[in-house]
Amino acid sequence: MSPSVQATDWVNKYGDILYNYTLKRVSDKGLAEDLVQDTFLSAWKSRDTYKSEASEKTWLFAICKNKIIDHYRKKSTSNVQYAEVDTSSNFFDEAEHWTREDQPNEWGINYHQPVETKEFYGILDFCKKKLQEMQQSVFVMKYMDDLSAEEICKVLNISSSNYWVLIHRAKLQLRKCLELNWINS
Amino acid sequence: MSLLNISCKKATYLISKKEQGKISLFDRLTLWLHLGICSLCKRFEKQTGFIIKQAKHTHTEEKLSEEAKERISKVLDSSY
Numbered sequence A: 001m002s003p004s005v006q007a008t009d010w011v012n013k014y015g016d017i018l019y020n021y022t023l024k025r026v027s028d029k030g031l032a033e034d035l036v037q038d039t040f041l042s043a044w045k046s047r048d049t050y051k052s053e054a055s056e057k058t059w060l061f062a063i064c065k066n067k068i069i070d071h072y073r074k075k076s077t078s079n080v081q082y083a084e085v086d087t088s089s090n091f092f093d094e095a096e097h098w099t100r101e102d103q104p105n106e107w108g109i110n111y112h113q114p115v116e117t118k119e120f121y122g123i124l125d126f127c128k129k130k131l132q133e134m135q136q137s138v139f140v141m142k143y144m145d146d147l148s149a150e151e152i153c154k155v156l157n158i159s160s161s162n163y164w165v166l167i168h169r170a171k172l173q174l175r176k177c178l179e180l181n182w183i184n185s
Numbered sequence B: 001m002s003l004l005n006i007s008c009k010k011a012t013y014l015i016s017k018k019e020q021g022k023i024s025l026f027d028r029l030t031l032w033l034h035l036g037i038c039s040l041c042k043r044f045e046k047q048t049g050f051i052i053k054q055a056k057h058t059h060t061e062e063k064l065s066e067e068a069k070e071r072i073s074k075v076l077d078s079s080y
C-alpha cells in the first residue's frame, strides 16, 4: 500500500463492506463497529509490512475474520454456560417423533430456486440473531465462513458431539422461524 | 430390526452429519430407510438444505455510520 494513503480514504472505501460482513456475524451494531475499528487499527499499524501479494481487500477481510473469531473465542471462555445446550427440545415428543406444532409443513416453493429478495434475507437475519449465541456462532462459522467442524470445535472449545447438537438445534430453530415469518406471513 | 429403526429426532441429527460428509455407513443406511418412510424428515432435509444454500449469500446491506467512520479515521491518524 502506498505510504501516502489517507486513513479517511481507507475507511470510506472499506468501512461499509467490513461492517456489513461483521454485522452478519455478531448480533450487535456497537460490537460490529468496535470489531471494524480493531480491524482497521491492526491493518493500519502493519500497513508498511503489508506486501501486495494479496489484494488490499482480501488482506483486510482476513484480519477482520480473525477479529471476529477472537471475539467468539473470548466469549466462549468467559461464558461457560453456553457449552451446555438444552437437548430436551419441544420439537419432538417422548417417542422422538415430530410434535404437531413443530413439524415441518410444506412450503410450496421450489427448493432449487434461490430466493434473492431483501425480505427473505431480512427474515433469515432476524432468525439467525434469535438463535442462542453458541448456535449462532456455529452456524455462521460453518455455513457462512466455511470453516471445518474441527476448526470450529477448536475455536469455540467444544466437543464434537456438542458441535453436532448445536448444529442440529440451530437448524431446527432456523427452519421453524423461517416457516413462521416467511412462509406463513 | 429395531436396530435399523431410528426416531425423527435421530434422523434430523444424522441429516447434518450426512450433509457434512461425517456419517458412518451404518447411520447412512438407517437414515436412508427412515427418509423412505417419513415425509416430515424428508421435508426437513429439503428445507434446511435450502436455508444453508441461501445463507451463503446474504444480501442485507448495512452501512457504517458517518460518525463511526470519522471516529475510526481519527483513531487511525492518532495511532502513531
Ligand SMILES: [Zn+2]
Pocket: B007, B008, B009, B011, B034, B038, B039, B040, B041, B042
Ligand atoms: Zn422422521
